[in-house]
Amino acid sequence: MHTVAILVLDHVVPFDMAAPMEVFGRTRLPDGRSPYRVRLCAESPDVRADGFQLRVSHGLDVLAGADTVIVPGCSEHAGAPSPRALAALREAADAGARIASVCAGAFVLAEAGLLDGLRATTHWVAADELARRYPEVKVEPDVLYVDNGQILTSAGAAAALDLCLHMIRSDLGSAVAADAARLCVMPLEREGGQAQFIVHEQPPVPRGSTLEPVLEWIEDHLADEITLGALAVRSGMSERTFSRRFREQTGTTPLQWLLRARVRRAQYLLENSDRPIERIAQQAGFGSPTAFRERFRKVVGTTPQAYRSAFHGKERVMAGHS
Structure with a gap:
């Protein structure tokens, strides 16, 4: 039987911990047997979670004999992981265990040195911080999970389900993984990656900048054909000067800014209207x-259609009805 050890640190996020417990704990072989033994382990018996106290039956020694070790994310109140916990993780990896993280658990793997030189992901909100603190890690913020073979990382808590199903499929095949997915009431593979959940904010422009009027004009004319030359003329500059000034003040190019603005307009229309894709394409300027x-x-x-299916507000309050 394959042992899955879930390393619980102080201020663990409950769902990050519960998702792998549920998925691996419910998995069954065709003959009804359970292929996984799930163990919660921690440095001390009592662990603080957000909103409650958790009693853990197993210590760090479980990691030494585990086939898979999963590190859930912790809240912003958590301090640095202890040297003992980091050492236990490294020893488990050296012994050949598969090591995986959920959400901010990637920070623990990075602190242990297990992500050095590897691709990794975490929740998109924390991706920039992970890259800043651990520059040797190749952070990919737009995917649901990354599989490097022995070391795996996942994005937000829901992406933990995707990662767990991926590991089950690798261990036991697609049929067993599909049964586990049905018990989770989710597809074995989801359309798209984490990028669809990212809020694409435009880079800030200094107040009083000469670019403010032209950026406001862009927002009001997204449906029109907009060229670099037209923007430069409106700003009273040459194309070369305008492009340089734009990059200096925003960190991006005018056409990249325009693309993001059009995507944001399209996202709003997909979320809040029933207009056909063809009309949204026109109104967003594509x-x-x-x-x-x-x-x-x-x-x-x-795709636009998949995005609408995921994020469209389908409930409508009818006039005269509550």
């Missing part, structure tokens, strides 16, 4: 529906 689909997928990581 021209043809084909160009819209290609560029939307490049930025958001999924």
Whole structure:
């Protein structure tokens, strides 16, 4: 039987911990046997979670004999992981255990040195901080999980389900993983990646900047054809000067800014209207529906239709009804 050890640190996020417990604990082979033994382990018996106290039956010694070790994320109140916990993680990895993290658990793996030189992900909100604190880690903020073989990382708590199902499929095949997915009431593979959940804020522009009027004009004319030359003329500069000034003040190019603005407009219309894709493509300034689909997928990581299915507000309050 395959032992899955879940390393619980102080201020653990409950769902980050519960997701792998539930998925591996419910998995069954065709003959009804359970292929996984799930063990919660911690440095001390009593662990603080957000909102409650957790009593853990197993210590760090369980990691030494585990086949898979999973590190859930912790809240912002958590301090640095203890040297003992980090050492136990490194020893488990040296012994050949598969090591995985959920959400901010990637910070613990990085602190242990297990992500050095590897691709990794975490919740998109924390991705920049992970990259800043651990520059030797190749952070990929737009995916649901990353599998490096022995070391795996996942994005937010829901992505832990995707990662667990991926590991089950690797261990036991697609049929067993599909049964586990049905018990989780989710698909074995989700459309798109984490990019569809990222809020694409435009880079801030200094107040009083000469760019403010032209950026406001862009927002009001997204449906129109907008060229670099037209923006430069409106700003009273040459194209070269305008492009340089724009990058200096925003950190991006005018056309990249324009693309993000059009994507944000399209996302709003997909979420809040029932307009057809062709009309949204026109109103957001993409021209043809084909160009819209290609560029939307490049930025958001999924198709406009899939994005609408996931994020459209379907409930409508009818006049005269509560």
